[in-house]
Amino acid sequence: MIKKGFEEKRSVRTETRSTDLVVVGGGMSGVCCAMTAARAGITVTLVQDRPVLGGNASSEVRLWILGATSHMGNNNRWAREGGIIDELLVENTYRNPEGNPLIFDTILLEKVSEEENINLLLNTSVYDIEKKDKSTIEEVKGFCSQNSTKYLLRAPLFCDASGDGIVAFQAGAAYRMGAEDQMEFDERFAPEVDDYGELLGHSLYFYTKDVGEPVEYVAPGFANKEAGKLPKVRNFDLQEHGCQLWWVEYGGRLDTVHQSEEIKWELWKVVYGIWDYVKNSGEYPEAETMTLEWVGMIPGKRESRRFEGDYMLTQHDIVRQRVQKDAVAFGGWAMDLHPADGVYSHESSCTQWHAKGIYQIPYRCYYSKNIENLFLAGRIISASHVAFGSSRVMATCSHGAQAVGMAAVIATEKGLSPRDIAKSPHIQFLQNELNKRGQSIPQVPLKDEDNLANIARLSSSSEWVMDGLSPDGKWKNLVHPSAQMLPLNSNQAYRLTCWVKAAHPTTLKVELRTSSKQYNHTPDVTLETKHVELVEGKQELTLAFTNAPNQDQYGFVCFGENPDVAFKTTTKRVSGLLSVFRKTNKAVSNFGRQDPPEGIGVESFEFWTPERRPGGHNFAFKIEPAIAAFGVSNVTNGVTRPTNTPNGWIPDWETDYQPTVTVSWDEEKKITEIVLMFDTDFDHPMESTLRGHPERVMPFCINKYRIFDSEGTQIYQKTDNHQTINRIEFEPPIVTSSLHIQIEQPDPGVYSALFEVLCYSDSTVL
Incomplete structure (x- = not known):
């Protein structure tokens, strides 16, 4: 047993630990930084707290x-x-589709373990914290x-990935909290803070x-009995739960660091008040057999402090897609700002404006x-309030944190x-070390x-x-503008043939488009327009385009909306090939196109987005001349995903039953x-959560x-294998003058690619 007498004061146990790097914060950014x-x-x-x-x-x-990717709701392919x-x-x-x-x-x-x-x-x-010097x-x-x-x-290096910047703040690092004036960085999307507020709030999900039988609900005494009357609650959809309820937001007019507990309590009041309204107002009879399964104990925090680095990301970096010599990550979520009053606001729950493509982060x-x-990682990196509206989302934060780790x-x-x-x-060494590990820094x-x-x-x-894709799929009506x-x-110049059927004689508008920037996938440049007369019934449609892009890039063969016309699709899926549609995705403010107000520094353009599987089939077509973009030289071109070209090696899966890449040298290695x-x-x-996925292993x-x-x-x-990167180590090393990599087709209908092959005499670990 332990028996101690009276002492005037005791101290808790203290442990000292020394490593090369201390990462404070075990969110996605901290995890990715530490693992890297x-x-x-x-x-x-x-x-992690x-x-x-x-x-x-x-x-x-x-x-x-x-x-x-923005839920596949923007043009960032x-x-x-x-x-x-x-x-x-x-x-x-x-593991968890x-x-x-x-x-x-x-x-x-x-x-991590x-x-x-x-x-x-x-x-x-x-x-x-303790400091060695100032x-x-x-x-x-x-x-x-x-x-x-x-x-x-203790460590020679520290990374603050804590969200609120607890280390950077106490260390005295320069920081900002709230919205910059429009004129500081010429950011015309910067909010009018008196009306809109300066900070994004917290959200609490449920x-x-x-359960299949009636459930009564008695709300706690702290529930907001007026919550059901709030404008954002009136059309509450019982099918939505979890982070689909991101609009249950509050706190943007408070101190989002020191008043987080107050914000949480207010969100609890709102959540339990919403459920009281759903269960007891009589407006939702279908909720009779429903119960609350889970309510968050801590809210999701969007914004607090942002710390200053040697560069501050701004609206212009995003919209203009500025090229950065020290790019180590990329973003692509919309510039997404929320009214400070959150669920109590009469304004739209968010204002989102997208760029035409992804942008580099220096x-x-x-x-x-x-x-x-x-180091800084996560949502506290050096960015203006407007740019933060895009860079704050978790995958973007994690991507940058990997650069910090390396x-x-x-x-x-x-x-x-x-x-x-x-x-x-x-910086070039850092970029290469990141790309070895799959970072895929744009244009690097x-x-x-x-x-x-x-x-x-x-x-x-x-x-x-x-030279084409076989017409072995279903017919798809042009209920939306559609493109291959x-x-x-x-x-x-190309000659394209496809298969269509028309309910009656009609005119079909066809455009050949490309993007104004080589690496974008926003079809904002029209090279050629045709108006084709169709007869009733099935027919081949041949399109001889005379204009061509002036650089290697993706083109879009765009067909105008015409519900009386159907196109034959193919069952073949191909790495680096997509059909896209000008449809809406309201979850990310995609209404088919964006038309921002004049003077906010954001461009107007159309959204052309793919369908999720099991949809999303390519159009069937024949093309002359055939496109030779899938050669074996792609496996050493340093690009590990489709960009302006497919960047992968695809064998002739129809005739090659043991597709093999051979890497050979004049002498043994x-x-x-x-x-x-x-x-x-x-x-x-x-x-990662709530929304399910149709496959456990990606078909490609x-x-x-x-x-x-x-x-x-x-x-x-x-x-x-189901992972993107396979790292194969040999101990002892092998000695050979050639390697033969033989792959198997995962599915007869899928033309899969191998993107990159790396071989080393010494480990890639530094």
Whole structure:
């Protein structure tokens, strides 16, 4: 037994831990930062003040992870974020296609706990810091209420991914809170703060369930009895729950750091008041057998402090898609601002304006301009209030945090400060190290001198040349303007034949369009317009276009709305090929096109978006000349997803029964590692919770493959792949003058691609 006498004062147990990097905040940004750094070889302490990881994505809040894909509701094709965040979302889709947030909790905990270099502290709140000098943090102090232990966490480098910036704030770093004036950065979308407010509020979600028998409900005394009369509640849809109720928002006129508990209580009042209205007002008789299944205990917080780096992201970076020499991540969510009064506001619950494509985020946004050893990650990065409206979403935050994790590795190995890495040649080294791990920085291809595949001879058993897609699918009526995307070669005119049927003689409008920027997928440039006379019945439609794009990029063969006309589709699915439609997606303010008010600095344009599977079939067609965009040279071009071209090798799946890529050298090479990058459909958003997915494994993903050496000996086999990146290590190394990578078609109707092949004599770990 333990028996202690009286003492005047006792101290709690104190532990001191020293690692290369301390990451404060175990949300998605902190997790991705810590995992990136740990896998690349440095030691990390990850501190989380909650019992689970994931932050707003955890089962405590239950917000789905989204980023540039925007629910497939904008023109950002193949824009899901790469790297660790991709790995986590792909794994979650494989294990948890139903979107159960509890399962996602376990995936995050498993992934982090498996990293030997991560020291994870849950239920530990950082409350103080110590500085070595005025611009250098020496340690942070945390306390875990569950084991009554105080932690002194020391490191040469720190990353604040805490959401409110607890470390950066206490370290004295320059920060902002609220909205900038329109004139500071010439941001015409900046809100009029007196009417709209300066901050986005918190949201609290709830789940409901039909139990099949009547359920009575007695509201708690603190429930807001007037909640049912609020404008945003009047048309409440009983089918919606969880983060579909993001508009249950409040707190934008309060201090979103220090008044969070007050905001939470007000949201509880609203939530229980809404349910009281649903159950007891008589307006929802169908709710008789429904009950509350879950109500959030902590709200999802959108905005508080933003800290200043050496660069501040602004509206112009997003709308103009500025090219940044130090780009390390990308965004693509709309500039999405909410009225400060939230659920009590009479204005629309959000105002969203999209750009025509994704935008680069510079590395200079990810470290403090004042504190020499402090990285910034998550929603607190250096951005204006308007730009924050886009950069704040979790997949975008996670993508940038991966850059922080890798920068911390480089800083540790080379003895650099975060600011040093922004300069040449360090920034190019950082970009390459990120792209090796699937970051896919826009317009920054991987240029890896260590990749032996770059000095090899490449060959393949076949290459698919696209002369068309067979008309073996259903007929699809043109109830919306519809288009087939095609990877067109510069200065090449094409002749396209497709199959249509008309209910009666009619005129069909056809346009050939491209994007004003080579890497965008907004069809805002019309190269040619035709008006075609159709007769009644089935017929072949041949379109001879005389105009051509002046650069390699995707073209759109656009068919005008005409419900009396149907097009034959194909069952074939192809990596890097999509049909798109000018339809609406109100969830992301897509009403077919956006027409912003004059003078807010945002462009008008149309939205052309794909359908989710099991829909989303391509149109059937024949094309002359055939398009040779799927060659084996793509596997070393440094681009690991479709951009302005497909960027993948596709064999002739119809005739090649053992498709093989051969990588060969004039002399034997010692191989310690092979990295293969596959197609897990970067156009699919993979929302992490609530919204289900039709497949556990993306249809384009190569599931089975084998690798042989120059003697024909099988050196590796994979039979159940579902991940984007496969990293194969050899211990001891293999010695060979060639590698033969033989892949299997995942489904007879899918033309799958292999995007990239990397081979190393030494490990890619720094």
